[in-house]
Each structure stands twice: as structure tokens, then as C-alpha cells.
Amino acid sequence: MDIASFIGIFGGLGVVAFGAFSGGSLGGLIDIPSLFITGGGSFLCLFTTYPLSYVLGIFNVMGRVFKTFDFGEKALVQKLVSFSEKARREGILALEEEIQDLDDEFMRAGLRLVVDGTDGEVIRTLMENELNQMEGRHMVWITLVNAWATLAPGFGMLGTVIGLIGMLSNLEDKSSLGPNMAVSLVTTLYGSMMQNWLFVPISGKLGYQNSMEVKSREMVIEGVLSIQAGDNPRILAQKMLTYLTPKDRKAIESDVMKD
DSSP, X not given: OOHHHHHHHHHHHHHHHHHHHHTTOSGGGOOHHHHIIIIIHHHHHHHHHSOHHHHHTHHHHHGGGGSOOOOOHXXXXXXXXXXXXXXXXXXXXXXXXXXXXXXXXXXXXHHHHHHTTOOHHHHHXXXXXXXXXXXXXXXXXXXXXXXHHHHHHHHHHHHHHHHHHHHHTTTTOGGGHHHHHHHHHHHHHHHHHIIIIIIHHHXXXXXXXXXXXXXXXXXXHHHHHHHHHTOOHHHHHHHHHTTSOHHHHHHHHHHHTOO
């Protein structure tokens, strides 16, 4: 569970609620028709832009911001160095039995190509294509969330205009001008909150998760190609360590750089 996402989303809502409550107008921020226009209208417009399956799946994807994902960069380094040492000591074919126990399908496919004697450039092309396709799928979802972030303020402004039209058509009732103006502006608030409180931050977190998964797969590609080329395990370890933060590098450097 990603505590940071809970803090950001619920903390942000709390700050807005506290500010409204301090001004004595918390109840004035709740208006169902305004919420329907802003949230419902902007969501329905997504169906015009994307296929049905994507729009209906957006909530599951956004729910990923509440989960933590460990791509195990340190474990990847140690595992690849171990494979390199075994291949150098016993030969590439010795890795065949190790491949069967791998949970990482991407690494297993790459090492299978190595064991089968596939050329290094072919391996790179195949693995990078797989990586690019994965990133492309992720970016479709991120773009979808960004599209909702773009549409929400527009529908908020649309709701405000609708409210103003209704207010101006009834100018003879002076006592209702203030309350009607307040209600009409609520839709602008909803649109701004949906964009800046929800969708832009969620898109940013999804982008971060994508970048971390891409980095882990880049590490696998680099390691697999190093094993295929017959590099010294210390050379492979040095390549892998460059992907880690200084803290993580220090934690495993003595293990993977041993003589």
C-alpha cells in the first residue's frame, strides 16, 4: 500500500475542506448538479476519444497509485551476476536449468535466446521491442488520465456558464443573485480540483511507476546481453550498479564485486 498517495489525496481534500470550513461555507461547496456536469460530463467525453474497454478500465488503472511496486533492482543485479558467473564457469548451456525456475518472464525469454545461441543484436532488437510495446501500453493509460485532467476544468467552466445564464435570466430577484452566483462557481471549483487534486497527480504517479518498470527491464536487457557477450562478471556487475541509487549500490556492491 502506497501511503504517500493516501496522504496526498486525502490530505489535499482535507486542506480544501478546512479552508472552506474556516470561511463558514463548507456546505456551499456541495452541489450535486455541478458535480454531475463536471465529473459526469468530462468522463463521458472520454468515450468519444478512447475505446470502451479503456474508458471502463481507467478506474482500475488509477487504483494502482495506492499500491507499491517493488521491481527488485538489487535482486536483479545479484541474480544476473550469479548467472554470469555460472555461464563463465560452466558454459552458457548450464543456464538452461536455471531458466526454468525464473519468475521473471522477460528475463527468462532473454536468457532462453542466449542459451539457443541467438546473435546479440537479434536479442537486443527482440527485447527492446518487447520493452517498447510495454511502455506504449502504459502511455495509453497515462494519456487517458491526462485527457480527463484536461476535460474536467472545461466542463467546470461550462457548468458555471450554465449557472450564470440561469442567474441572469432572473435578475429581478435581487436576493437570489448572491446564492446563485456561488452555486454557479462551484462547478469551476470542481473542475479545478479534479484536475489539480486528482488527475494530474495520479498521472504523475503512474508515470513514475512506468519509468521504474522500464528501468528494471533495461537492466535485464543489459545483463542478458553482457552474459551473451561473455563479459567478466565484474564488468557485468559494474554495468548493473550504475542503475542503482548510491544507497542501494553501497548495500550490495561488496557482494557482486567480489573477486
